Amino acid sequence: MTRLGREFFARHTLLVARQLLGKRLVKLEDGCRLAGYIIEAEAYRGEEDLGCHAKAGRTPRTAVMYGPPGFLYVYFTYGMHWMLNIVTENEGFPAAVLVRAVFPSQGIARMAARRSSQPRRSWTDGPAKLCQAFEIDQRYNNTDACSQESQVFVENGLEIPDSSVTIGPRVGLYSVPEPWKSIPWRFRIQSVLAALQAQCVNSNSA
DNA sequence: AGCACGATTAACT
């Protein structure tokens, strides 16, 4: 399976966020391959977007979002959590997609070990949880997911029909002013089972 | 140098 190339990410952030649903997030570790289908993603786009870190302009932290698409923006928050983003759009325009949840498909044992205090359903159903399960942290910030050498990247996966996708406001932007607080830039698969069934129907008819 | 805050989570009541 081939990695998604830079052209995939060099598009409008809303389109990339939607298209990332069903794709596979992959991490190669020594002797182990972790993978999960992306089931939730959010778009953060431009300095005008007051929910986006780029609202502060180009700073040491946000510089990666101004760089080429396909790079990882991994940042730290609440004193303990890492968040995984993938930079989008053309170099010079700051934007990224936050990967908020995945459905584990490979490397289950290693995810289980890292999330052992929690039930299986809670292993990767939040942006910081999946980073913990995949052990993604500052080491991966500002790395190129489109490089053949990258240990973290995205592969093609399932086709997700619009009927399986719910769109709504982004999560956790408590003090962000409108319209950014409520703008519907969150995309998620409402039912993994329904998406798998849809995929099944597509394969049979193809 | 100090300060307020946060794209969250887990453990409470």
Added chain:
DNA sequence: GTTAATCGTGCTC
């Protein structure tokens, strides 16, 4: 539903 945990970042002095 509420709240503590915990520290890098960006802003102000």
